[in-house]
Amino acid sequence: MRASIGDKVIFTHAELDRLIALLWGDGIPVVGPKVADGAVVYEPLGGIGEMPWGWSDESGPGHYRLVAGEDGALFGYSLGAQGWKRHLYPPRQNLFRAERAGRGFRILRSVGDDASPPMAFLGVRACELTAIGVLDRVFSQEGFEEPGYRSRRGKVIIIAVECARAVGTCFCASAGGGPAVDGRFDIKLNEIVEDGGHVFLAVAGSDTGAALLSRLSVVPASDAQIIIAAAQPVEAARQQSRRMDAEAPGILERSLESPHWDDVAGRCLTCGNCTMVCPTCFCTTVEDVTDLSGNHAERWRLWDSCFTIDYSHIAGGALRQKASSRYRQWLTHKLSTWHRQFGMSGCVGCGRCIAWCPVGIDITREIESLRKAGGSDGTD
Amino acid sequence: MVQIEGLGPLVATHPFFADMDGSALETIVGCCANEVFRTGSYLYRQGEAADKFYLIRDGLVTLEAYVPGRPPIAIETVEAGEIIGWSWLVKPYKWSNDARASGTVRAVSVDGACLRRKMEADRVLGYEIYKRFLPVMARRLAQNRERIVELATEPAGFD
Amino acid sequence: MDGYPKGNAVGAPVDPMIPRPFRITKVKSEVPGVFSWHLVPVDGGGFAYRPGQFNMLYLFGVGEVAISISGDCRDGEKIVHTIRIAGSVTKAMSSLSVGDVIGVRGPFGRPWPVEPIYGSDLVFVTGTIGLAPLRPLIYEVLHQRDKFGRVIICYGSRGTDDILYEDELHLWRGRFDTNVHVTVHSAPSGYRGRIGSVAAAVRAAHIEGGDTQAFVCRSEVMTKPAVDALHERGVSSERIWVTLERNMKCGIGLCGHCQFGPTFMCRDGPVYRFDEIEHLFEIREL
Structure with a gap:
């Protein structure tokens, strides 16, 4: 059957395996969920046999654990420990190589030369798709697009999967990141596991997606299946107990000198985990290295965190000495100044920063506390 | 004390006494004298009795610190429109620096001992004088604190 | 009034992350610990910039530093x-000599306003090395001298032997259409100039607040006293332009390091109109 954009079709989990094989066969590596070191990670994936089949997860402040799922689903977990950022904007990127030439140097390779291979992302959640949209905005500025990101991003095929449940740290419904998949995807899936049946309801969102679905063995979705799929994100939203205050940008603007920052700083270890797992944090530093001869030099771009002391270094010392200043920078940037910079929030509500914080700092709670500590605009 | 009648306008038009009440001004003018200092001459020297302050009308006055075994260091200048000298207001009424004319300086000197007596007798006048001195002292203190911050934070150069 | 282009609209580099080789054609020792370079592109091309913009200077294999451009932007021959x-990077750079090649990325940053301030009196408030980022604007003002009212330069240094661009300050002082006030912290006895803070020099300068535009280029801690003195002289925050310093790394608002409030200083600064940032200015460790 030929599938067109918007058609709702059904295929079996065996066809999903075939989809992965088709993509590899087309020379497109598939990156998707696997289990490694007790967590779901997004890595190159050969077939559904490598997927977290039957695994689910639970998470809370400072807590993440894989647990046995109830229904044998392939996408029974909520989120990978890290998002897709590392595939689109890797933690280490070479900006250029250069060699000494006379009394100067010659550039041998620049980031713009990077011919990255295409990739297919399998299992992109709604909040993650929103986060990719945030990165698209960050790396595409007036008059300048980050060439490495653009090169990788332009060739990515996105196969999104809608969430049927939420975990304790999810708050995408209030943050605007999900749980309904709403954005630019090639294929959107809903996994339906019922007595005796394990199928996917698929919708193509692009010509690429439609062409892929047309190569699979699919049948039109029944009304009952469409209703089940539509109910999944509704249920995922209903299960969310955490909520991001919609007034967060204003609360933070009014809280720059709040005594509450000292309270957070009393708990925060400034480890930077939150910035590493955040799907939108984009800060980087550069490292210049030479070989022993001194004739070859390289510059590398490395992920950086606003929690490091060097981050704010100027001649004379670091500007943000105190943990309270660094935490304030992170939270205020993510939830408030990001709007001024990019016209959107930097938070999609994935909750990773809550789960992977070693002391369980919960940004939704911190916003509540800031509001109570005086960040309210007085209307409540 | 010469040309007392001619001093009135000089005192009244100096910014330090701007908007001063007429009768108070008359009292003050009674303690004033017109003075001219040639380049390099001293308005006063450290340790001497501080019995005056000066309304600078023209020229630049340099405050210097005497340093044993080395040439004096110039540490601050005060210019036309400003006043110099407040040791006459504070016991033990002795100058704590040298003040020298950097170029020709024209000034009106105010007899501190005379003014102290008048301020003692007329507390309203005393308050008025303090109200004018205190902001000058506060500003100079603030400016000099800023200079300490600057000297402590601006690199001095590497060699 | 703030119709000035933000960002590097002028001379935007093709790939802003790749250093372009420039040859050092002159090295000049300025004051202790400070030197100047004349740089010419090795590829023979041009280099356009606006007063107040900066470059990232790369020393092969050593590293990169953000340095403001301090020459005349009408000089098509070289950048200074x-x-x-x-x-460590600037220390290593100080040992280079004429003929050596360094890398340049730029120009970056929001420049000083020029056209929007036509007709105004101008006062420049700066000290020590802070005159370097202001000099391109002073040159530009002098190129178009008839477009402006009075021009006052208040400059402060530590002593009498570390006055940056002293010869030029003398030249400008000698012009009938420019007032130059140099002040030092201390001097040998007999020195005939002004001694004291830069703020004191601003208070003593005959600034008529109404239509004066002020340009402050000082360290952050010394910017506040300068702004206070300008306020006292009737220059309002919308007419005061300041520069700030943060950790500039990429130059294009991409690496995040130079954030100051909602701004990326490398792109939205380092020049700010004071009223834009007044509410953030005294917040510590921002």
């Missing part, structure tokens, strides 16, 4: 940088 030795 004045560099203070402040760390």
